Amino acid sequence: MKNLAMDLPGLNLKNPIMPASGCFGFGREYSEFYDLGELGAVIMKAATGSERFGNNTPRVAETSSGMLNAIGLQNPGVEKIIETEVPFLESFNVPIIANVAGSTVEEYIAVAETFNQTDKVNALELNISCPNVKEGGIQFGTDPDMAANVTRLVKQVSNLPVYVKLSPNVSDIVAMAKAVEVAGADGLSMINTLSGMQIHLPSKRPLLANKTGGLSGAAIKPVAIRMIYEVKQQVSIPIIGMGGITSAEDVLEFLLAGASAVAVGTANFHNPFICPELIEALPEVLYKYGFSSVEAAIGKGVPSYG
Amino acid sequence: MKNLAMDLPGLNLKNPIMPASGCFGFGREYSEFYDLGELGAVIMKAATGSERFGNNTPRVAETSSGMLNAIGLQNPGVEKIIETEVPFLESFNVPIIANVAGSTVEEYIAVAETFNQTDKVNALELNISCPNVKEGGIQFGTDPDMAANVTRLVKQVSNLPVYVKLSPNVSDIVAMAKAVEVAGADGLSMINTLSGMQIHLPSKRPLLANKTGGLSGAAIKPVAIRMIYEVKQQVSIPIIGMGGITSAEDVLEFLLAGASAVAVGTANFHNPFICPELIEALPEVLYKYGFSSVEAAIGKGVPSYG
């Protein structure tokens, strides 16, 4: 069998496959389908400083080869997550990544600090790119200076490695990536969802109560690949890639573009077994295209790496 | 029958359906399938100052619910287009929109001026957003000041109405739209393609010779709808909407989001009859959702208009 293992800051991954934030809750539901210990890691749903109820419904819409969502960061708040959700995930032998969100820089810092105080999660994913929060989240995600600032402040309060999750809704993804690298990010997660909308013809209004939502799924894969490929040439911190993965071939495509591991979001909804199935299928795909390990494939599609 | 007619600056459209630039050549090929006089208008393939051979092949790749292209503005140059292509299109009773491209501001001006000197086209579409040209096209499309500047200068040399074609690869589409409106644009075309990439697993390299390409097709429709909806609330010039249209329901969705007419690109490749079929299907869809004309539906999904 091919070597699927991969070491990233704070994460000893037995394979490069993890569920993406927000698409897997805190793991409970999918743990009824399979042993979460099979996963490379688990990225938890976004945590905010206090409980959030999120947006009104409808919160999801189907699109061609994708979907829109505007959940609005519904979550019980960081304290409750640490109290009731993290212990459950700890019962599996799997690294835990906490997705950190907020409306203000202070909220990001507070959430990161709270996770840091427990020794129960392995890394933070700084969600500066959620397009569904109005009060500021979107700003951090499109302005390099603000993104760098929040990254720097979070790094100051936390010993945990920080993966900054980038928004694709920007003119210059490389500028964003460089800014957060300089600010101390240990890695990048990319991409979050593209801002989109669907209009419901019978009501003549945006279908989502929040009007806009984040586009995910196979539809956005070419955008994710392009951004990772561009960023890989300009930054040296590792990238967790995501956006439309549905097959082991897709996983390899992300690795070649420069990702060191991948996250799978929307595909869980259609097939709850997608993550273990990808883990099982990956060795053969690596072999078919001439790679002896995950590590050997990383960045091999990128000129300066390949 | 519902009233499909719509008047826009320089364009008396008998219906709101036109083929999108670059997906219809100069009309010759599709004229073998149907009478081009049935169309609302024809948008020609991009014209540059002199002949261009475009990028190396492969130039297209298929993606989930879409495709990538990196044609690279291949065209015989504005003079030859006026000499050999426009006369053919003139033989049909259909408004002609010339798509203007270039690598420098001077080239845009020269192409626009040349079209202006003939009285054979009805409007210009200023393609400041082609992601496949390296020398500058992409810059105009993501910087509001540069976009405004090229718009202003083109307006100075041309009496033809100018529709500025916006790129979706920006953090703030509204800023782009406002900038070109202030600079004198008569209308907007949106959206052009999203920058994307596909990696070819057997060769471990980007499939397109140009590496990146423009993502089009149904996959990008939610992004187009979102951007048109946002722009419609902030600008008052009309919008020609495009991006993933494949059905008459899609056409209505674009109208509700704020488009006054639509262009159909990628769908022509799968179904050469798509434009006449949409024209035929549209009245019934308008009727089904309670509209007596195209005009009645425009912007009806947008709060400040509906």
Add this chain to the structure above:
Amino acid sequence: MMRKEKLHILSSKQVALDTVEMVLENTYISKTAVPGQFLHVSVEGHSLRRPISIADIDMENETITILFKIIGSGTKQLATYQRGMKIDVLGPSGNGFNLEIRADSTILLIGGGIGVPPLYYLGKTLAKNHIKLISILGYQTAQHVFYEQRFQEIGETHIVTNDGTHGKKGLVTDVLDTFDFDRYYACGPVPMLQAITAKLEHQPGFISLEERMGCGVGACFACVIPTDTPDGYKKICKDGPVFNAQEVSL
């Protein structure tokens, strides 16, 4: 517990205007599902599954019946699937109807349009336990009516249609007052459920709700509904689709 199963299509036929009845074969789901649960059905070329209620189960023959209305592209495609094909389903999903009922009770079943199906398997199950049933079923027109005969076989049944082409003309709420009952179960469009819960505010009742779903398993928080519970919300896909009428805010 929910599983991912392949279900053989034994038959698919139109039973009313734009309404298809499909009989599916599966051991696990037929053995474990309870009335009010649903299947989350995969339809080719669609990124999200479609929730469809279980309308009937034949435990002996291990079949599950669903009834669905052709609404959009997913149900349109599902309607093309023929006998012999297989569909990929998550199920049984959600929590079903509360079946703890005193033996001498009278139960009112109130269904609107494509909300009728889950009430049939509920009614059949209650009838087996000799519970007295009164069913009020509302449809748009005579062309939309289905399963009238089947409901009559399990109890007193009243049909209303919006245009009066079959049964009484009007809405289900127009005839509610006529009946004495101990508890009601309702499924149908939200306006109907709002009218019913308002009108029957002081009667015990359970309603089955719909919402657009992402995961269908409780992981994505797409389908929440505000409740009076400590959490402040429940998930329709997991905690529902059936709720105590008093508990949720429509």
Add this chain to the structure above:
Amino acid sequence: MMRKEKLHILSSKQVALDTVEMVLENTYISKTAVPGQFLHVSVEGHSLRRPISIADIDMENETITILFKIIGSGTKQLATYQRGMKIDVLGPSGNGFNLEIRADSTILLIGGGIGVPPLYYLGKTLAKNHIKLISILGYQTAQHVFYEQRFQEIGETHIVTNDGTHGKKGLVTDVLDTFDFDRYYACGPVPMLQAITAKLEHQPGFISLEERMGCGVGACFACVIPTDTPDGYKKICKDGPVFNAQEVSL
């Protein structure tokens, strides 16, 4: 002239490893297509059509035969289509082989792998006109060989395989020198065509080319190839897929 037509599938069967032969029924295309033209085939769930060469035509029975190799998701799906179904096709597309040949000529047909199919209809047509044919067909292994018998029926036929499991071991270019001929027609992978056109530089010949296509009708400029012509390029979908070997730069 190209049309959009629905073609009935009369049969679909595997004729070699990952290689499917499909017989299609259509009046218009069977009456108008010439050797070397292709069909632009719609495959459900795919935004672009697939170009597939016409491998044979039976004008009397109005059938068109295509042969395709399962490469990716489109051909994989096409391979699942069964007798009785219809496929949506643009065709006949492109320009075919030059058929103006002196009666006493000897023609060399050189096919590589899935480049063999268009040469069969060409050969059959030439054989009908009593032109002498020599066919050199190259395949990866014995398992990949198809249509050997059919080519033998229309002329002298030599098979080569990469691994020598059938016919001679080697590449088609290894055996080219052995034959005298007046003109050649070749179709196959680009490296093979490059080798052939280099080797037969001073012989008149025609080659059929492949490129990824958008429209398939000449409108999108996806499939251009540099040429010595005044325009500097030609479109494979419209001006080709067959070109004079001297005219194009591979």
